Amino acid sequence: xxxxxxxxxxxxxxxxxxxxxxxxxxxxxxxxxxxxxxxxxxxxxxxxxxxxxxxxxxxxxxxxxxxxxxxxxxxxxxxxxxxxxxxxxxxxxxxxxxxxxxxxxxxxxxxxxxxxxxxxxxxxxxxxxxxxxxxxxxxxxxxxxxxxxxxxxxxxxxxxxxxxxxxxxxxxxxxxxxxxxxxxxxxxxxxxxxxxxxxxxxxxxxxxxxxxxxxxxxxxxxxxxxxxxxxxxxxxxxxxxxxxxxxxxxxxxxxxxxxxxxxxxxxxxxxxxxxxxxxxxxxxxxxxxxxxxxxxxxxxxxxxxxxxxxxxxxxxxxxxxxxxxxxxxxxxxxxxxxxxxxxxxxxxxxxxxxxxxxxxxxxxxxxxxxxxxxxxxxxxxxxxxxxxxxxxxxxxxxxxxxxxxxxxxxxxxxxxxxxxx
Amino acid sequence: xxxxxxxxxxxxxxxxxxxxxxxxxxxxxxxxxxxxxxxxxxxxxxxxxxxxxxxxxxxxxxxxxxxxxxxxxxxxxxxxxxxxxxxxxxxxxxxxxxxxxxxxxxxxxxxxxxxxxxxxxxxxxxxxxxxxxxxxxxxxxxxxxxxxxxxxxxxxxxxxxxxxxxxxxxxxxxxxxxxxxxxxxxxxxxxxxxxxxxxxxxxxxxxxxxxxxxxxxxxxxxxxxxxxxxxxxxxxxxxxxxxxxxxxxxxxxxxxxxxxxxxxxxxxxxxxxxxxxxxxxxxxxxxxxxxxxxxxxxxxxxxxxxxxxxxxxxxxxxxxxxxxxxxxxxxxxxxxxxxxxxxxxxxxxxxxxxxxxxxxxxxxxxxxxxxxxxxxxxxxxxxxxxxxxxxxxxxxxxxxxxxxxxxxxxxxxxxxxxxxxxxxxxxxxxxxxxxxxxxxxxxxxxxxxxxxxxxxxxxxxxxxxxxxxxxxxxxxxxxx
Numbered sequence: 001x002x003x004x005x006x007x008x009x010x011x012x013x014x015x016x017x018x019x020x021x022x023x024x025x026x027x028x029x030x031x032x033x034x035x036x037x038x039x040x041x042x043x044x045x046x047x048x049x050x051x052x053x054x055x056x057x058x059x060x061x062x063x064x065x066x067x068x069x070x071x072x073x074x075x076x077x078x079x080x081x082x083x084x085x086x087x088x089x090x091x092x093x094x095x096x097x098x099x100x101x102x103x104x105x106x107x108x109x110x111x112x113x114x115x116x117x118x119x120x121x122x123x124x125x126x127x128x129x130x131x132x133x134x135x136x137x138x139x140x141x142x143x144x145x146x147x148x149x150x151x152x153x154x155x156x157x158x159x160x161x162x163x164x165x166x167x168x169x170x171x172x173x174x175x176x177x178x179x180x181x182x183x184x185x186x187x188x189x190x191x192x193x194x195x196x197x198x199x200x201x202x203x204x205x206x207x208x209x210x211x212x213x214x215x216x217x218x219x220x221x222x223x224x225x226x227x228x229x230x231x232x233x234x235x236x237x238x239x240x241x242x243x244x245x246x247x248x249x250x251x252x253x254x255x256x257x258x259x260x261x262x263x264x265x266x267x268x269x270x271x272x273x274x275x276x277x278x279x280x281x282x283x284x285x286x287x288x289x290x291x292x293x294x295x296x297x298x299x300x301x302x303x304x305x306x307x308x309x310x311x312x313x314x315x316x317x318x319x320x321x322x323x324x325x326x327x328x329x330x331x332x333x334x335x336x337x338x339x340x341x342x343x344x345x346x347x348x349x350x351x352x353x354x355x356x357x358x359x360x361x362x363x364x365x366x367x368x369x370x371x372x373x374x375x376x377x378x379x380x381x382x383x384x385x386x387x388x389x390x391x392x393x394x395x396x397x398x399x400x401x402x403x404x405x406x407x408x409x410x411x412x413x414x415x416x417x418x419x420x421x
Numbered sequence: 422x423x424x425x426x427x428x429x430x431x432x433x434x435x436x437x438x439x440x441x442x443x444x445x446x447x448x449x450x451x452x453x454x455x456x457x458x459x460x461x462x463x464x465x466x467x468x469x470x471x472x473x474x475x476x477x478x479x480x481x482x483x484x485x486x487x488x489x490x491x492x493x494x495x496x497x498x499x500x501x502x503x504x505x506x507x508x509x510x511x512x513x514x515x516x517x518x519x520x521x522x523x524x525x526x527x528x529x530x531x532x533x534x535x536x537x538x539x540x541x542x543x544x545x546x547x548x549x550x551x552x553x554x555x556x557x558x559x560x561x562x563x564x565x566x567x568x569x570x571x572x573x574x575x576x577x578x579x580x581x582x583x584x585x586x587x588x589x590x591x592x593x594x595x596x597x598x599x600x601x602x603x604x605x606x607x608x609x610x611x612x613x614x615x616x617x618x619x620x621x622x623x624x625x626x627x628x629x630x631x632x633x634x635x636x637x638x639x640x641x642x643x644x645x646x647x648x649x650x651x652x653x654x655x656x657x658x659x660x661x662x663x664x665x666x667x668x669x670x671x672x673x674x675x676x677x678x679x680x681x682x683x684x685x686x687x688x689x690x691x692x693x694x695x696x697x698x699x700x701x702x703x704x705x706x707x708x709x710x711x712x713x714x715x716x717x718x719x720x721x722x723x724x725x726x727x728x729x730x731x732x733x734x735x736x737x738x739x740x741x742x743x744x745x746x747x748x749x750x751x752x753x754x755x756x757x758x759x760x761x762x763x764x765x766x767x768x769x770x771x772x773x774x775x776x777x778x779x780x781x782x783x784x785x786x787x788x789x790x791x792x793x794x795x796x797x798x799x800x801x802x803x804x805x806x807x808x809x810x811x812x813x814x815x816x817x818x819x820x821x822x823x824x825x826x827x828x829x830x831x832x833x834x835x836x837x838x839x840x841x842x843x844x845x846x847x848x849x850x851x852x853x854x855x856x857x858x859x860x861x862x863x864x865x866x867x868x869x870x871x872x873x874x875x876x877x878x879x880x881x882x883x884x885x886x887x888x889x890x891x892x893x894x895x896x897x898x899x900x901x
Contacts, residue, residue, distance in 0.1 A: 012852075066765060066767055067661070068657050068660075068661060068766060068767040069765040069766050069767050069796075070660065070766075071765070091663070123579075123583065126610060126613060127579070127583060136858065140854040140857070140858065141852070141854055141855075142852075142854055142855045142858040143851070143852065143855050144851075144855060144858075144859075146763075146830075146831070146832045146850070147765060147830055148763040148764065148765055148796055148830070148831050148832055148835070149763075149766075149795050149796065150571060150575070150580065150763050150792075150795045150796070150797050150835035150836060151763060151832045151834075151835060152568065152569050152617050152834050152835060152836055152837070152838055152839075153832045153833050153834050153839060153843070153846075153847070153850060153851075154839065154847060154851060154855075154856075154859050154877060154878065155614065155617075155618055155621070155859040155862050155863060155877065155878075156569075156613055156614055156616075156617055156618075157855070157858060157859060157862060159582075159610045159613030159614055160609060160610060160613065160614050160862060162610060162613075163608065163609070163610055164609055164610075168609075179663070180660075180661065180662060180663025180664075181663065182663060183663065204524065207524075210634060210636065210637040210703075210704060211703075211704060241704075241707055242707045242710050242711065243707070243710075244706045244707035244710055245703070245704050245706050245707025245708075245710075246707075247706065248704055248705070248706030248707065249704065249706075315525065316525055317524065317525055392608035393608065393609070395598060395611075397592070397598060397611055397865050397866055398608065398609045398611065400864070400865035400868070401609050401611075401862065401865040402609075403865075404858075404861035404862065404864065404865050405858070405861070416608065
């Protein structure tokens with residue numbers, strides 16, 4: 001048996017061949033490339049010092065979709081909206097819901113590891129990509145992972161490429177896992193206490209519930225108004241499952257919200273006893289309101305392209321304080337939206353760009369107020385990048401990784417704040 | 422590689438003389454792992470007992486430029502923990518659970534903590550550690566991290582990688598580096614790269630794992646089929662509904678009969694062509710509805726019957742047959758190859774039929790027991806490694822099975838790793854450029870390529886590597 005068949009080496013996509021030629025030409029001419037998909041997120045990330053563009057938008061389309069496998073393979077330039085259309089016809093979905101205007105591409109979502117509220121229930125980008133094809137800064141086509149849901153063959157280049165912002169390779173094709181759409185999918189809101197201790201008890205009570213919501217967000221009062229769900233900060237929960245399960249989950253959240261009510265007025269001893277006391281009390285459960293699922297789409301699209309977007313991350317247990325600090329600072333700038341993932345301790349702030357405050361006071365005050373939070377820029381003016389989050393490539397291993405895949409700093413140079421030669 | 426006595430003495434000053442294994446008799450225990458047919462003798466064994474000792478050992482090896490193989494419990498099935506004339510660093514003495522935070526649902530453990538010991542320690546808080554490989558009573562969390570281990574319950578809860586929040590990595594140069602813990606939005610995912618790197622990127626000094634709340638309710642069912650095809654169709658039908666079972670396992674007739682003839686007899690129908698072991702868990706409310714849907718789909722696909730465990734005792738018994746299936750097969754033949762490959766779920770019926778034809782052609786006895794919901798196959802072949810002709814037929818059948826899985830759009834390993842065993846298949850699924858990229862990724866963590874040399878990527882695929890002594894020690898002929 002000498003002949004080695006190579007069917008599953010992965011047939012390289014047509015896109016990869018073309019992109020490789022462009023990268024090789026850039027290598028020859030000493031050009032530096034700004035990679036773009038639909039071009040809707042070009043203002044995200046640190047400024048890129050490039051003198052040519054590498055466009056992937058024309059490399060679009062679904063390569064393979066077998067609904068029974070719950071996986072889909074598509075070229076990087078495919079709009080998320082197209083995947084949404086194709087999969088919803090089969091009662092399936094790709095549970096990645098990044099923020100920004102409609103039209104964003106699959107490749108950009110993966111490259112920037114941009115997930116949204118559904119990350120609470122389905123994990124982020126890194127949990128949902130099965131295989132990837134990239135053209136490295138050396139001009140090689142590299143394929144990693146595959147089209148199956150479980151795979152440990154070789155070192156995990158797929159994970160390395162997700163969130164690398166194109167600096168290791170321009171993504172040309174991606175395989176992602178899909179989920180069946182839940183039979184019942186409902187969204188409820190509940191009021192949030194303003195006192196951080198009461199908020200802590202509410203979040204702890206919700207965390208102890210034996211359920212996993214599809215999404216669980218905190219939103220501030222400005223954002224609540226924008227979403228048309230009232231005037232006050234609230235908890236926004238998306239619940240899925242069969243009818244019985246959804247009803248039970250909604251009841252549990254209702255109890256948790258009620259439990260907070262009883263505890264906040266008392267000594268704050270917390271624990272199971274107060275929870276039990278609350279369950280009987282909130283049988284009346286007036287705290288929950290059901291709202292349209294449309295709020296999630298509005299949340300995704302609420303920011304203007306000019307807004308400043310900053311993320312703050314801390315341990316989950318710190319969320320009540322991070323939230324209180326962030327919403328307090330936001331109150332100083334009219335029109336600032338703040339929302340947070342209850343499960344991960346990440347807070348996201350959207351500050352209107354026309355605000356006088358953009359050059360400083362609010363954000364600077366915020367950063368001073370929250371020394372232990374990790375700052376992550378999403379969309380910032382150049383000066384703020386330098387001041388707040390100068391670099392994401394600081395350790396020796398990350399520097400060697402960049403060097404290994406893009407030794408000439410050809411791809412999106414500067415976007416991760418790497419030291420430039 | 423001759424290890425000079427001076428090095429052994431230096432290591433002994435760090436860990437104590439009785440934790441340095443210098444000679445063949447005491448090293449023999451470490452000459453094999455879970456992959457049958459291979460024996461490799463380390464040049465020296467060193468068993469650090471603390472974090473500080475581990476760091477000192479690796480620094481000493483780095484100063485001398487000596488290659489080493491990290492090892493947990495040695496239960497791996499791909500030969501990844503074999504040390505061929507290089508230093509073996511055994512980590513099983515590092516078995517402290519450093520902390521459990523029930524509110525944050527996180528635990529910090531040393532690498533030698535046994536998988537099931539962590540679940541037991543978390544039990545008082547109503548939590549458990551979700552990845553549950555069949556070897557969970559022996560395998561270590563450090564080994565699970567190295568292999569990105571799976572298990573039956575990964576269908577719903579995800580593999581090891583999905584449960585690791587952070588790791589303190591001890592890089593092969595002796596430096597330590599925190600990995601993970603940040604928002605996923607930007608920067609290179611070095612934690613994701615490290616998990617599943619099969620010991621080639623360094624040692625996990627401590628591991629922060631996510632703990633999973635025990636489900637409120639569990640329903641375990643056994644569906645009985647007269648054809649494998651029908652069982653595979655039922656699997657697809659269940660997955661398509663959107664119900665995500667906690668586990669969805671298939672056992673074929675040969676496996677059922679092996680189990681039922683052993684002390685692990687679970688009451689499986691001995692005349693069935695296949696059974697599905699299906700577990701649903703979650704909220705009490707709605708679970709019965711899902712169970713009825715699953716039952717209906719199994720019957721529609723041709724199941725003769727669906728049995729539901731009435732209590733915990735019955736549930737444990739149904740699972741015992743599955744978890745101990747490998748042990749039951751061990752009764753039948755002296756050696757057992759536990760294979761591992763993945764195919765797209767919709768290809769299960771045709772691939773299983775092809776495996777059957779391959780077994781017939783090579784006159785080998787294959788038992789299939791596997792994670793059907795993931796499309797993760799485990800074709801197992803019992804044989805006698807001392808029988809040269811049978812060993813050859815087993816080897817050829819395995820190669821053909823791998824090819825069939827690759828041809829179906831699948832991959833060569835879903836949870837056991839490449840190690841030594843799958844090296845030859847890597848070039849069938851990855852191009853030269855892709856393999857070279859993996860080599861460079863490894864070098865970012867281990868520029869001298871001293872940690873677990875010769876594993877995962879065939880040395881010949883690493884273009885820049887050919888001249889290095891560390892990469893060349895790769896003798897891999899079976900000892901049978």
